Amino acid sequence: MQTLLLGPDDVADYADLPAVIDAVSAAFAADARGDTIMPAKSYIDLPEYNGDFRSMPAYVHAGEWDAAAVKWVNVHPDNPTDHDLPTVLGTLIYSDPETAFPLSVMDGTVLTRLRTGAAAAVATDHLAVPDADSLGLVGAGTQSYTQLEAIATVxxxxxxxxxxxxxxxxxxxVDHFSDRFEVRAGSIAEAAGCDVLSTITPVESPIVERSWLGDRTHVNAIGADAAGKHEHDDQTLLDAKLVIDDYEQCTxxxxINVPWSAGVLSDADLYGELGPIVAGDLDGRTPEDGLTVFDSTGLAIQDVAAAHVAYEGARAAGAGTDFELVGTDRT
Structure with missing residues (x-):
């Protein structure tokens, strides 16, 4: 039995985004049912290199499929300028939970981009107004493209x-999407006035003021993924129906980590996690709701879901490269 090697082009080709959104939604629901195992994300901080490593293991039983994986990923902000490498590099091992056989070793960088966009789409589908037709994006990096592609599916x-x-x-x-959307460059304040807003920056001081947001805006707060990062005015978090992806990771x-540490936010300010909303155990948007916020840190169960789609799609197409990773010693 051989392991399938999937590079970034393979993942991009066979992890169909609508299918990834469906799989990520199923993973959130499975988590709410208790059908996942997800140890806390672990960090290896490397201040001498202005970076860190993160390990993210998980198992998901999503009804028709189950799978396990671990992602080894980093954040090194100096990579693009100093080493001509991406800020984020990821590698994922996708395993059969019954036998532990490594079914695939795949690129985790494209996978991370897709599952992050998928999570925002799932949250938007449950929390944004049904007639939302405008999207603001703060940060024009790679993830902004996926945010638009994913949110436009819901x-x-x-x-x-x-x-x-x-x-x-x-x-x-603007040039990339001008043939599909009415898209223009604008200020943060102009972006914040849209029906849906996704923020994808690494800032440590808020850059989006509460007064800029529309009365019914849904916010996907994507950028904060480490202690000290903070994109939004504290008042926004206090005023909103505040939904998180995972309590331990978000706090x-x-x-929410900065105002949480300062005592500005507490459990009483949290509406709940996204999983129970997807599972139907907790209401999403109701007619009475105004501002909503989804705090997305990125969960290992999302990686498992996206990897499942990539692996199954590539296997069905006969894509990727098979190689022998596991030896024949059966002791």
Whole structure:
């Protein structure tokens, strides 16, 4: 039996985004049912290299399928300028939970991009107003493209405002999507006034003011993924129906981590986790709701779900490269 090697192009080709969104939704529901095992994300901080490693293992039983995986991923902000490498690099091992056989070793960087966009789409589907047709994006990096692609699968997005401090990145985004959407470069305040707002920046001081947000805006707070990161005004978090992906991760390293540590936010300010909403155990948006916020830190169960789609799609297509990873010693 051989292991399937999937590079970034393979993952991009066979992890169909709508299928990934469905699988990630199923993983959130499985988590709410108690059908997942997900140890806490572990960090190896490397201040001498201005970076860190993170290990993310999980098992998911999502009804028709079950799978296990572990992702080894980093964040090294100096990589693009100093080493001509991406800030985030990831490798994932996808295993058969019955035998522990490593079914696949695959690129985790594209996979991370897809599952992050998928989680925002799932949250948007449950928390944004049904007639949402405008999307604001703060940060014009790679994830902004996936945010638009994913969110446009759950809402009929017509207008897009992209905000970034780099005009060239803004224009590249506009040029990429101009034939599909009414898309323009704008300020953070203009982006924040849209029906849906996704923020994808690494800042440690809030850049989105409460007063800029629309009365019914849904916010996907994506950028905060480590202690000290913080994109949004504390008042926004206090005013919103505040939904998180995971209590331990969000209080440690999500958008809420800074005001949480300062005692500004407490359990009483949290509406709940996304999983029970997806499972139907907790209401999503109701007619009485105004501002909603989803604090997304990225969960290992999302990686398992996306890896499942990539592996099954590649196997069905006969894609990827088979190789012998496990020896024949059966002791």
């Amino acid at each position: 809402r009929d997005i017509e207008t897009v405002v992209i905000a970034d401090r780099d005009p060239e990145k803004q224009q590249a985004f 440690h390293s999500g958008e």
